[in-house]
Amino acid sequence: MRPDRPTTEDQVRSTPEEADLKLVVDRREVLADDVVRLRLADPEGAPLPEWSPGAHIDLRFTEDLVRQYSLCGDPDDKHSWQVAILREPASRGGSEFAHDRLTEGTRISVRGPRNHFELSAAEEYLFIAGGIGITPIVPMIKEAARTGAPWQLLYGGRTRSSMAFRDELAAHGDGVRIRPQDETGLLDLAAFLGEPRPGVAIYCCGPEPLLQAVEAQAEAWPPGTLHVERFTPKDLGEPARAESFEVELDQSGRVLTVPPEKSILEVLGEAGLDVPSSCQEGTCGTCETVVLAGEPDHRDSLLTPEEQASNETMMVCVSRAKCARLLLDL
Known part of the structure; x- marks a missing residue:
């Protein structure tokens, strides 16, 4: 996602262009307590865009209700996408x-x-999932197995019956450790991760307490070892700069002022720029924008610390500026 930057095209994660589609739910099944899997397909049977493990899609339930869900099916299936959704009574709908x-x-x-x-690419993979955080991990495991790389999974949940994909994953044998909290307590991260070693990639998705615990446990590992995906934004406190700042748009030369009470995304929209966005909380990456000059105040929950330190891109829905002016590739 964050490149060496010879060109703008090289500066942004190389993914296929996103598509806007009208799909149909062609199969629905219950995977676990309060977890339903939906298979989505083109109504006419047309192939769907390619995807790779870790990808997610936006589901637009209504004009104002859009949510992101990880794809959990088989990337080789060109005619359907699968998502697994946990019912969250305390969610936003x-x-x-x-x-x-x-x-x-x-x-x-x-x-x-x-x-x-x-x-x-890695010599070995360690996967850690909590609850519905298993969804992006499932296709990753299939890919790791396909390449022949050694891998292990530590999978926790409230109860065994609440854990989606448990039977499918258990078929992999000793590489999978299914740990319901009511049976075994909290995940033993220290034992699972062991001593830091090179060549390992750690992937983790789940609730915030689990992510924080894994991040703490992985501090001794080489930089870039840990990869996490969050459902909700981190609490970052107050912005680094309390006053207004400016954003200069490189492609037009326009300079816009961003007041404390508005996001860069809001100011861009008011100025007539249609910047793609979805979550508007710094977790989905839709609004990622290339930074040509200036120092952003990164307030997203997506970029790694190394990616944020590079200041190559920023999420304009939540991130701000530490300096008086940012130059953006817009």
Whole structure:
């Protein structure tokens, strides 16, 4: 996602252009307690855009209700996409809509795929998942197995019956450790990760307490070893700069002022620029924008510390500026 930057095209993660699609739910099944899997397909049977493990899509339930879900099927299946959705009564409405209103035959607007959690090449993989965080990990495991790289999975959940894909994963044998909390307690991350060693890639997805625990455990590992995907944004406190700042648009030379109470994305929209966005909380990566000069105040929950330090790109929905002016490739 964050490149050496000879050209603008090289500066942004190389993913296929996102597509806006009208798909149909052609199969629906219950995977676990409060978890439903939906298979989406083109109504006319047309092939869908390619995707790779770690990718997610936007489901537009209504004009104002858009949510992101990881693809959990087989990338070699060119005619369907699969998502698994946990019913979250305390959520903002997306999961309730999916469970209550997306039945077989329902048509829905979909955008994607988009991948900011890509599976990098490694000599060995350690996968850690909590609850519905297993969804992006499932195709990663299949890919690791296909390449012949050694891998292990540590998978935790509240109860065994709440853990989606448990039977499918258990078929892999000793490489999978399924640990329901009511049976075994919290995940033993220290034992699973062991001593730091080169050539390993650690991938983790799940609730925030798990991610924080894994990040703490992985601090001694080589930089770039750990890859995480968050469901919700991190709490970053107050912005580094309390006052207004400017953004200069390189392609037009326009200079816009961003006041403290507005995001860069909002100011760009008011100025007539249609910058793609989705989550508007720094977790999906849709609004990632190339930074040509200046120092961003990175407030996203997506870029790695190394990617943020490079200041190559920023998420304009939440990130701001530490300096008086940013030069953006817009």
